[in-house]
Amino acid sequence: MLRRNFLKAAGAVAAPAFAKTDRRPNILFIMADDHAAHAISAYGSTINETPNIDRIGRDGIRLDNCFCTNSICTPSRAVILTGQYSHVNGVKTLNDPLDPGRQNVAKLLQAGGYSTAMVGKWHLHKDPTGFDYWNILPGQGAYYDPEFIEMGQRKKHTGYCTDLITDFSINWLKQRPKDKPFFLMCHHKAPHRPWQPAQSHAYDAATRTIEEPVTLYDHYENRSEAARRATMRVGESMTKADVKTDLPADLKGDELRKWGYQRYIKDYLRCIQSVDDGVGRLLSQLMRDDLEENTVVIYTSDQGFFLGDHGWFDKRFMYEESLRMPFLIRYPKELKHGINSDMILNLDFAGTFLDFAGVAAPSDMQGRSFRQNLRGRTPNDWRKSMYYRYWMHLADHNVAAHYGVRTERYKLIYYYGKALGTSGSIDRDTPPEWELFDLLKDPRELTNVYADPVYQKTIVDLKTLLARLQAEYGDQPCPA
Numbered sequence: 102m103l104r105r106n107f108l109k110a111a112g113a114v115a116a117p118a119f120a121k122t123d124r125r126p127n128i129l130f131i132m133a134d135d136h137a138a139h140a141i142s143a144y145g146s147t148i149n150e151t152p153n154i155d156r157i158g159r160d161g162i163r164l165d166n167c168f169c170t171n172s173i174c175t176p177s178r179a180v181i182l183t184g185q186y187s188h189v190n191g192v193k194t195l196n197d198p199l200d201p202g203r204q205n206v207a208k209l210l211q212a213g214g215y216s217t218a219m220v221g222k223w224h225l226h227k228d229p230t231g232f233d234y235w236n237i238l239p240g241q242g243a244y245y246d247p248e249f250i251e252m253g254q255r256k257k258h259t260g261y262c263t264d265l266i267t268d269f270s271i272n273w274l275k276q277r278p279k280d281k282p283f284f285l286m287c288h289h290k291a292p293h294r295p296w297q298p299a300q301s302h303a304y305d306a307a308t309r310t311i312e313e314p315v316t317l318y319d320h321y322e323n324r325s326e327a328a329r330r331a332t333m334r335v336g337e338s339m340t341k342a343d344v345k346t347d348l349p350a351d352l353k354g355d356e357l358r359k360w361g362y363q364r365y366i367k368d369y370l371r372c373i374q375s376v377d378d379g380v381g382r383l384l385s386q387l388m389r390d391d392l393e394e395n396t397v398v399i400y401t402s403d404q405g406f407f408l409g410d411h412g413w414f415d416k417r418f419m420y421e422e423s424l425r426m427p428f429l430i431r432y433p434k435e436l437k438h439g440i441n442s443d444m445i446l447n448l449d450f451a452g453t454f455l456d457f458a459g460v461a462a463p464s465d466m467q468g469r470s471f472r473q474n475l476r477g478r479t480p481n482d483w484r485k486s487m488y489y490r491y492w493m494h495l496a497d498h499n500v501a502a503h504y505g506v507r508t509e510r511y512k513l514i515y516y517y518g519k520a521l522g523t524s525g526s527i528d529r530d531t532p533p534e535w536e537l538f539d540l541l542k543d544p545r546e547l548t549n550v551y552a553d554p555v556y557q558k559t560i561v562d563l564k565t566l567l568a569r570l571q572a573e574y575g576d577q578p579c580p581a
């Protein structure tokens with residue numbers, strides 16, 4: 102009741118007066134672009150070290166089953182801001198803008214007395230709303246000497262994108278009004294393709310060979326046509342911009358894949374080193390300002406990424422490496438160090454921020470706060486399954502649109518074979534097909550067991566679950 106009144110009051114006046122003793126936590130949300138959990142040492146990475154990102158997890162919490170609902174940049178960002186699925190917030194594809202008139206978590210926090218800022222990659226096509234301050238990259242932005250748009254004004258800067266995003270975030274932290282708690286979204290462009298590192302890290306990983314993932318030489322024998330059709334193969338599907346040199350004409354197949362992996366993964370990891378440096382600088386700033394205790398600090402990425410897994414780069418598929426998001430959170434005042442394995446979605450972020458801020462979540466948010474889960478008090482009715490949908494049929498990398506459901510043990514995916522008028526899709530039908538993976542027996546998703554008689558009862562149950570989740574979230578199944 103109190104919270105409802107509070108929200109009403111907050112909506113009625115632009116800037117509600119809060120006492121100088123407003124001790125609600127600050128929220129520092131740091132998000133990278135395409136940074137897979139298995140390239141973070143706190144997640145057990147065997148290919149790199151991320152000492153600063155690890156600091157968040159060291160005395161905070163690591164989420165081990167944090168998933169995105171649509172593994173692609175622009176849509177995931179819209180889900181995070183609105184707490185709604187893509188078909189509800191209107192951002193199904195890379196080309197769809199986020200309607201500035203829509204609710205978003207920044208607007209709600211702003212109305213609730215927070216000072217709000219957005220720095221870095223926005224990529225939602227229309228100007229940010231709900232932020233007292235914003236300084237964003239136009240579109241994808243550039244790695245070197247990038248332009249930024251600061252409150253509507255375009256300006257070219259000298260320097261490296263990741264460092265500049267950190268600088269601008271720190272500047273805002275210094276200059277922000279100190280009588281309010283803050284909500285800062287610091288969104289890095291890195292380590293997004295084409296993986297251009299800072300000069301300072303140009304040679305860090307060059308001298309050693311990076312360990313190959315066990316599925317690097319996957320040839321998709323027991324999988325869908327969709328997996329075979331995808332043109333996101335390391336080496337083979339790469340361009341000169343990806344590998345920073347001409348592709349060697351004498352290498353083919355697995356040899357080319359082997360070569361391409363070393364070329365791209367080193368640059369990918371070098372990009373992450375700058376992000377890690379930036380996280381360290383932001384944490385130091387909080388320490389200097391004595392804000393460590395009362396600030397919720399999060400490190401995440403807009404989705405996962407294939408780090409040569411299945412022989413791929415990129416994301417989009419509902420497969421584990423692309424579906425899983427890293428998520429580390431620290432808030433010493435309330436959260437004890439640990440690991441949480443509950444199924445948590447990017448859909449839940451907005452509601453969780455609001456919960457920490459004591460602001461009521463609007464009823465059209467579809468996610469749910471996981472603050473209690475973080476405190477070790479997972480609600481009894483917490484989800485045991487999740488719904489996923491990728492909409493861009495045969496767009497970049499020739500990946501077919503699909504939807505599916507993941508439970509603790511199984512994953513059922515339906516490639517429905519149609520564009521359904523979604524922007525950026527190729528309007529060419531492909532034969533519909535299903536995939537079922539038994540994650541307990543086959544955690545790397547190498548064998549589709551959809552046709553195996555042993556699983557027929559499971560398939561019926563999973564299809565019922567899929568239909569129930571679609572109905573619950575208001576999505577439509579593709580007509581057969």
Ligand code: CA
Nearest residue numbers: 134135174403
């Ligand atoms: Ca991304």
